[in-house]
Amino acid sequence: MALLYCLNATTVVHLIKHDFITIEEYARNLLGRIEERDSTVKAWVYLDPAFVISQAQALDRIPRDQRGPLHGVAIGVKDTMNTKDMPTQFGSPMYQGHQPGFDSSAVAILRAAGALIFGKTTTTEFTVTNSGPHTINPHNPHRTPGGSSCGSAAAVADLQVPVCLGAQTGGSIIRPASFTGIFAMKPTHNAISTEGQKTFAPTFDTFGFFARSIEDLQLLADVFAIKDDELPRDVPLKQLSVALVKTPMWPSAGPGTIAAMKEAATILQNSGAQVEEVSFPPEVNDAEALVRMQNIITNGEAQAAFLREYRVDKMNLAPEIRSIVENTSNYTHKERLEAFDTYANIRRTINNLAENYSVILTPSAVDEAPLGLDDMGSAVFNTLWTGFHMPVINIPAFTGAHGMPIGVSLVAPRFRDQHLLKISLVLSKLIVKT
Amino acid sequence: MALLYCLNATTVVHLIKHDFITIEEYARNLLGRIEERDSTVKAWVYLDPAFVISQAQALDRIPRDQRGPLHGVAIGVKDTMNTKDMPTQFGSPMYQGHQPGFDSSAVAILRAAGALIFGKTTTTEFTVTNSGPHTINPHNPHRTPGGSSCGSAAAVADLQVPVCLGAQTGGSIIRPASFTGIFAMKPTHNAISTEGQKTFAPTFDTFGFFARSIEDLQLLADVFAIKDDELPRDVPLKQLSVALVKTPMWPSAGPGTIAAMKEAATILQNSGAQVEEVSFPPEVNDAEALVRMQNIITNGEAQAAFLREYRVDKMNLAPEIRSIVENTSNYTHKERLEAFDTYANIRRTINNLAENYSVILTPSAVDEAPLGLDDMGSAVFNTLWTGFHMPVINIPAFTGAHGMPIGVSLVAPRFRDQHLLKISLVLSKLIVKT
Numbered sequence: 001m002a003l004l005y006c007l008n009a010t011t012v013v014h015l016i017k018h019d020f021i022t023i024e025e026y027a028r029n030l031l032g033r034i035e036e037r038d039s040t041v042k043a044w045v046y047l048d049p050a051f052v053i054s055q056a057q058a059l060d061r062i063p064r065d066q067r068g069p070l071h072g073v074a075i076g077v078k079d080t081m082n083t084k085d086m087p088t089q090f091g092s093p094m095y096q097g098h099q100p101g102f103d104s105s106a107v108a109i110l111r112a113a114g115a116l117i118f119g120k121t122t123t124t125e126f127t128v129t130n131s132g133p134h135t136i137n138p139h140n141p142h143r144t145p146g147g148s149s150c151g152s153a154a155a156v157a158d159l160q161v162p163v164c165l166g167a168q169t170g171g172s173i174i175r176p177a178s179f180t181g182i183f184a185m186k187p188t189h190n191a192i193s194t195e196g197q198k199t200f201a202p203t204f205d206t207f208g209f210f211a212r213s214i215e216d217l218q219l220l221a222d223v224f225a226i227k228d229d230e231l232p233r234d235v236p237l238k239q240l241s242v243a244l245v246k247t248p249m250w251p252s253a254g255p256g257t258i259a260a261m262k263e264a265a266t267i268l269q270n271s272g273a274q275v276e277e278v279s280f281p282p283e284v285n286d287a288e289a290l291v292r293m294q295n296i297i298t299n300g301e302a303q304a305a306f307l308r309e310y311r312v313d314k315m316n317l318a319p320e321i322r323s324i325v326e327n328t329s330n331y332t333h334k335e336r337l338e339a340f341d342t343y344a345n346i347r348r349t350i351n352n353l354a355e356n357y358s359v360i361l362t363p364s365a366v367d368e369a370p371l372g373l374d375d376m377g378s379a380v381f382n383t384l385w386t387g388f389h390m391p392v393i394n395i396p397a398f399t400g401a402h403g404m405p406i407g408v409s410l411v412a413p414r415f416r417d418q419h420l421l422k423i424s425l426v427l428s429k430l431i432v433k434t
Numbered sequence: 435m436a437l438l439y440c441l442n443a444t445t446v447v448h449l450i451k452h453d454f455i456t457i458e459e460y461a462r463n464l465l466g467r468i469e470e471r472d473s474t475v476k477a478w479v480y481l482d483p484a485f486v487i488s489q490a491q492a493l494d495r496i497p498r499d500q501r502g503p504l505h506g507v508a509i510g511v512k513d514t515m516n517t518k519d520m521p522t523q524f525g526s527p528m529y530q531g532h533q534p535g536f537d538s539s540a541v542a543i544l545r546a547a548g549a550l551i552f553g554k555t556t557t558t559e560f561t562v563t564n565s566g567p568h569t570i571n572p573h574n575p576h577r578t579p580g581g582s583s584c585g586s587a588a589a590v591a592d593l594q595v596p597v598c599l600g601a602q603t604g605g606s607i608i609r610p611a612s613f614t615g616i617f618a619m620k621p622t623h624n625a626i627s628t629e630g631q632k633t634f635a636p637t638f639d640t641f642g643f644f645a646r647s648i649e650d651l652q653l654l655a656d657v658f659a660i661k662d663d664e665l666p667r668d669v670p671l672k673q674l675s676v677a678l679v680k681t682p683m684w685p686s687a688g689p690g691t692i693a694a695m696k697e698a699a700t701i702l703q704n705s706g707a708q709v710e711e712v713s714f715p716p717e718v719n720d721a722e723a724l725v726r727m728q729n730i731i732t733n734g735e736a737q738a739a740f741l742r743e744y745r746v747d748k749m750n751l752a753p754e755i756r757s758i759v760e761n762t763s764n765y766t767h768k769e770r771l772e773a774f775d776t777y778a779n780i781r782r783t784i785n786n787l788a789e790n791y792s793v794i795l796t797p798s799a800v801d802e803a804p805l806g807l808d809d810m811g812s813a814v815f816n817t818l819w820t821g822f823h824m825p826v827i828n829i830p831a832f833t834g835a836h837g838m839p840i841g842v843s844l845v846a847p848r849f850r851d852q853h854l855l856k857i858s859l860v861l862s863k864l865i866v867k868t
Contacts, residue, residue, distance in 0.1 A: 082536075101535035102516075105633075105742040112745040193738045195633040199539075202624060202636055225741055229766045304627045307659055308539040311546040332663045333849035337785070344778035351771070415767035 004029035009073045009162040010215040016072040023072035023116060027056035030074050030118070034160045042135045043155035045079050046086050047119030056116055069223055071114030076155045076164035079120040080127055080148075080198040083107055090198050091123040091132055091148075094309060094316040104196025106165060106207055106224070113223045118161050121151025124376065125318045126306065127172055127200055131374045137180055139404055143369040146176030147376030149210070153180040156210040163220065164210045169200045169298060171365070171382025173208040174409055177394035179369035179377060181405030183428075184210045185217045185421075188414045189389035192224045201301035203340070204294075204386050214425045217393065221417060232419040235358055237271050237426070243278040243357040245411075248287035249380045254367030256400030257381075263398060264361055264408045267431050275361070278353065284346050293339035294383050299324050300336040343387055350388050354413040359423045364407035368400035385409070391417040393424045397431040438463035443507045443596040444649040450506040457506035457550060461490035464508050464552070468594045476569045477589035479513050480520050481553030490550055503657055505548030510589045510598035513554040514561055514582075516630040517541055524632050525557040525566055525582075528743060528750040538630025540599060540641055540658070547657045552595050555585025558810065559752045560740065561606055561634055565808045571614055573838055577803040580610030581810030583644070587614040590644040597654065598644045603634045603732060605799070605816025607642040608843055611828035612798035613811060615839030617862075618644045619651045619855075622848045623823035626658045635735035637774070638728075638820050648859045651827065655851060666853040669792055671705050671860070677712040677791040679845075682721035683814045688801030690834030691815075697832060698795055698842045701865050709795070712787065718780050727773035728817050733758050734770040777821055784822050788847040793857045798841035802834035819843070825851040827858045831865040 004026055007015070015021045031049045038044055059072055082088050082100040084107075089095045103111060111117060122133035127148035135150040137143040138158035145154040152164030153176035166173040168186050177184030186208040194207050209220050244265050246253070253261070269275045279285065302324045309317050310325040323329070354360055363381040370377055385392050391414070394407040410427060412420035438460055441449070449455045465483045472478055493506055516522050516534040523529045537545065545551060556567035561582035569584040571577040572592035579588040586598030587610030600607040602620050611618030620642040628641050643654045678699050680687070687695070703709045713719065736758045743751050744759040757763070788794055797815040804811055819826050825848070828841040844861060846854035 099535065101533065105739070108742045109745050112742075190636060190735055191738060193633060193741065194636075195739065195742075199627060199629040202628075225737075229768055301624055303659075304625060305539070305629065308542045308546075308627065308629075311543050334663055337848055341778065341782040344775065344781075347778075348775040414771055 005033040005159050007162065008213045008216050009211065010213065010219055012073055012162060013069070013071065013219070023056040023059045024053060026072060027052050027074065027116060030161060037158055037160060040136065040141060041138055041154050041158050041160070042133070043121055043151040043158065043160060044076070044119050045089060045122045045151065051085070052116070052118055059114065059116055068113035070110060070219065073115050073163060074118045074161040075110055075115045076118050076121045076152055076161045077107055078149050078152050078164065078166050079123050080167060081107055081165060082196040083117060083120065086120055088120065091125045092309070092316070094313045102196065105193040106197070109224060121149070121155055121164055123151060124148040126198055126321060127167060127169060128302065128321050129318045130376045134373060136373065137369050137404070139181060143371055143404060144179065144373050144376045146179035146365070146369060148172040149176050150376065152210050153177055153182060156212060157182045162212060163216055166208050166210055167194065167197055168206050168208055168382065168386055169204045170386060171379025173210070174382045174392055174394045175365045175377055175379055177210055177396065178364035178407035179405065181396040181407070182210055182212055183214060183217055183396060184208060184394045185221065186386065186392045187221065187226055187417050188391045191226055191415065191417060199305040201298035201305065203301060204298055206386055214421060214428055218421050221421060226417045228416050228418040232422040235423065237273050240273040241357045242268050242273050242275045243354070243360045244275055245278050245280070245360050245362045247362060247381060247384060248280060248285045248290060249384070251287070252366050252378065252380050253363055256367040256406045257363045257365065260398040260406045260408055261361070261363060264431050268361070268427065271430050278357070281349060284349060290384060291380070293343055294387055296331045296335050296339040297343060297387070299329060299331055303327060347388050351390065351413050354390065354411065359420065359427070360411035362409045362411055364394045364409045368402055368404035368406055385411055389414050391420045393420055395424065395428045395431060397428070397433070439467040439593050441596065442647045442650050443645065444647065444653055446507055446596060447503070447505065447653070457490040457493045458487060460506060461486050461508065461550060464595060471592055471594060474570065474575060475572055475588050475592050475594070476567070477555055477585040477592065477594060478510070478553050479523060479556045479585065485519070486550070486552055493548065493550060502546060502548035504544060504653070507549050507597060508552045508595040509544055509549045510552050510555045510586055510595045511541055512583050512586050512598065512600050513557050514601060514632040515541055515599060517551060517554065520554055522554065525559045526750070528747045536630065539627040540631070543658060555583070555589055555598055557585060558582040560632055560755060561601060561603060562736070562755050563752045564810045568807060570807065571803050571838070573615060577805055577838060578613065578807050578810045580613035580799070580803060582606040583610050584810065586644050587611055587616060590646060591616045596646060597650055600642050600644055601628065601631055602640050602642055602816065602820055603638045604820060605813025607644070608816045608826055608828045609799045609811055609813055611644055611830065612841035613803035613839065615830040615841070616644055616646055617648060617651055617830060618642060618828045619655065620820065620826045621655065621660055621851050622825045625660055625849065625851060633739040635732035635739065637735060638732055640820055648855060648862055652855050655855060660851045662850050662852040666856040669857065671707050674707040675791045676702050676707050676709045677788070677794045678709055679712050679714070679794050679796045681796060681815060681818060682714060682719045682724060683818070685721070686800050686812065686814050687797055690801040690840045691797045691799065694832040694840045694842055695795070695797060698865050702795070702861065705864050712791070715783060718783060724818060725814070727777055728821055730765050730769050730773040731777060731821070733763060733765055737761055781822050785824065785847050788824065788845065793854065793861070794845035796843045796845055798828045798843045802836055802838035802840055819845055823848050825854045827854055829858065829862045829865060831862070831867070
């Protein structure tokens, strides 16, 4: 079983359940892959092989009838989420060696389901900065994996673990998934608790996960008890209506994304789905105004979120985070309230729009992953959906001019995560080339 | 200086600054008061006198030029907020002896300002249940201090420490302040980070504090860098306009609260202020609908917030919290979204209404603290302001039929916390009988 590390979580669960492999064997296999690859990829900020093995052995000893649905699944945790038995350093020099000693809510839920918490993956400083970690894109070491969940995306894309955790305030899950060619899900806002995860901007902060298949996203969503009001129904392709939403950010789209969107639409159309290009209503169609509102809300909330670090050790805080706390942009509370209330209305408007279609198809990123590790790419196509609180899944379907992955996003109304998973399973089979 | 424990934080800061007292002296004096009183009051769930003294001594050794604005001020922390050097038990048997090892954001900010973190005050289970701790109301041992921040309110009211921290999702700050006859402030939502504080319902969860004077609330608000867009101006009483807002919950008001509101209005009017009774617009005037929306939003968010505890140790969770996670009320996501979006609109509506007046005067509680410790009182007059995200200050001005305290709330538009503090200082001087 030399290639265990290639397997998806769903398969691994099956193999462990039916005693084809032990968790220790599986863990050793992954560790071998990591040993071989991670000096290049640099996805992990903390990983203790001996500790992983001891945890795997402990999981192997758990009686069959006490095992949860993720028993033995290796999961990497973004280093902005507290873990009781590993350091949590937030990509910040201020927290070097920091040991919170208590799991974040999501990690505890996964652990209770039997997950093997493998290690901590790299992140940019508090998920705010757009450079920092030396993590590379597994598809090309000269390109970024995207931020801020860079390590999580890279580890999954590089077959080091099948699942990693991430968080998205702008585009920190969907964009790196697009850049590294993997699946990822940003569920409905607050559908999963962010407790024990570093706060950036509560109105936007969303917990999510990376995997290499929709089945694995489904596995995680179920563990987190994500439910729609109704069981999602099968929708025959002929009855499927896809809203092609280029968004007001479309002028930012590069040739790779333009081509990907076109190709996705064509494939879906040829498969019998109705694809209709849909614009946002006029009041949501001003890209500059949207971006400004997003900045005002997230900066305003981040000002309170990082006051602690500012007070405790300001000089060890990235200059852009210091600027946020000092409000050097001079945003007023009046602007913040206006943005907050206007965004609340937009949220409803776009949700209503989405209710008219089976699913929204929209870009995941501007284009391929940029060259170099200093610019981790733009979140311009992601932040709006984060702010709308709608569930998003990245489908890693296409490639760009340099052979790098380009994903497209599928989006559903809030709290229709299970519906989105179901549709994504069907549509990804059509558009992902295998 | 036998009565040091009677002093407010602002005075204590002054005495320490000018070397009239050492922090150790001060701490010993408070410990003496607590020793004498707390077997009756039972405000503390954790307090280690030797550790308090060692911390006080350490603060005494800090050079004058490295001291912060709260240097030496004793602060009690509600036991739902993480503290690095004390247990944090959330009022839950599941977390007995639990040591998170890392301060919540607010505690870290206070510590950086020089506060002497004294101990942990009692709370109901995860702030959700409405009974539990044996903490009594210092004004009458047969009456509740109110929940969920019962220990914090009781400790301040009983002169055990000048300041305590609290959190409010429904009425967990303002109501116990009213019941125990002290000042308290619930600032604008998300003006202070709730990171490291147990999550209940993020859209409502708000951090705040208890004290025995407006000056002390001001001291804390400044440490948390709470700023309005403009410096608050002096408003001469003759130009002061007070909106008397009985709220749609008014039928719940008992005789004590009815009398308190009337008396407050009369005093203000006689002092030259314009007092005008103001109703909510029709769409916000249905008490039942408001309460239902609040329940739907907070229960929905709590479902995710307590999934962790449910999965880890369900049988040690209060039945009402289990019910929330199991959604035995059968709230749908559709209702949740409708409530969420409608509440967002109401938030704007009521904020606009508040902008037309200098301040809103509204009830803090239904009446005096109820008899017994099992019913910790109703939050019906508080939850709406929590959901509106508007800053609220309790003014402990009146007494009820049994001689127990009854407060009134002053409320300002969002992010006008400093304005509210300024107005509260003026108005409290008129209405608080000393």
